[in-house]
Amino acid sequence: MKRDVFFISDRTGITAENLGDSLLTQFPNIQFNRTNIPFVTNEKAAQAAVLAIRQSKKNGVEPIVFSTLTDMATQTIIKDSCAHVFDLFGTFVEPLEEALGTESSHKAGRMHGIGDTNTYDKRVHALNFTLGHDDGLSLRNLNDADIVLIGVSRCGKTPTCLYLAMQYSLKAANYPLIQDDLVGSTLPKSLDSCRGKLYGLTIEAEQLSRIRKERRPTGEYSTLSRCQWEIARAEKLFIEEQIPFIDTTTVSIEEMAAIARRDMKLR
Known part of the structure; x- marks a missing residue:
């Protein structure tokens, strides 16, 4: 129907x-x-x-x-x-x-307009920060972030960060856990300064493998065994370092952002 x-x-x-x-x-x-x-x-x-x-x-x-x-x-x-x-x-x-006990203004577009220049400027600043700190692009000023998402490649870090910036004007950076980080199962030294702002994302291996195959259909990067190993090591790191994290497998971008804000006590 x-x-x-x-x-x-x-x-x-x-x-x-x-x-x-x-x-x-x-x-x-x-x-x-x-x-x-x-x-x-x-x-x-x-x-x-x-x-x-x-x-x-x-x-x-x-x-x-x-x-x-x-x-x-x-x-x-x-x-x-x-x-x-x-x-x-x-x-x-x-x-x-x-x-x-009062009448509304009945004016259009007050929520999404730019009449409040402070709010608009804050959102633009947050978005610029997020774009400049996507996927570990820059590790400078990470301590200025409101939240830093970490996790294996293709688990939803970038879209969640962009949503946090656009919807909530939060400076959201993200860092991809690479093989060197996962082998030692230790937090990269570059993240020491923002330890209290770290929030982990994980995902089921089968789902991660499907997502990666859309980008790279061949090679070890998208194999199920590789995904299982990376996720197991990442979750071990989260637990040992006491980093809160969420399973993104069946969660929308909007829900991920809302849960992260709640867990990190962000306004």
Whole structure:
């Protein structure tokens, strides 16, 4: 079974997609055709969105619409689209206004905008730091990091670091444990200065082997036996050095970042 889903927003659509997708995952037996329509900032754009929504209606099955529009006039137009419309903004803002005893600004894009220059600058600084300290690229100023992820190659360090920087403005470095580190099962001296900021990532050997074969289908690097050895040595290092770590095998990037923040007590 397939259903058409639209994410309507007066900005990027990130919030509508994130919340909408979280709800849709509760229906694993249904396939969803997703369409994001961002920057619906006036009635003309809303009418164009309604046309796209109505054209997707097939066999009398109404599409699903997740909307985070803040303007009541454009939201009213979307509600007249012959679809199941879920107003993700109005559903929560009106009760929140009552709870706080004041009206909201009803301004678009405040969460993802750059009106707060301090927050924006902090995020850019964190991202630049993370990119400059990816995969052991630079070991300078590691102590300035908020968190340093360590683990074997291809276990999810880089995407998790980028997410931490983009989503939480955290300076996240990462260091790949190479054969020399694993043979001795000792912490590299270059990480001594940031020992309290280390967080380990591990993964099941079968999954790691599959991931590595996509990059290098031949050679010892991607063999199951090699992956098993590396993971066993890495986990031994984590335990002996009392480094907290997480198994990333069935965990999303978002979950890895959230768990790491919680475990490391980062804001």
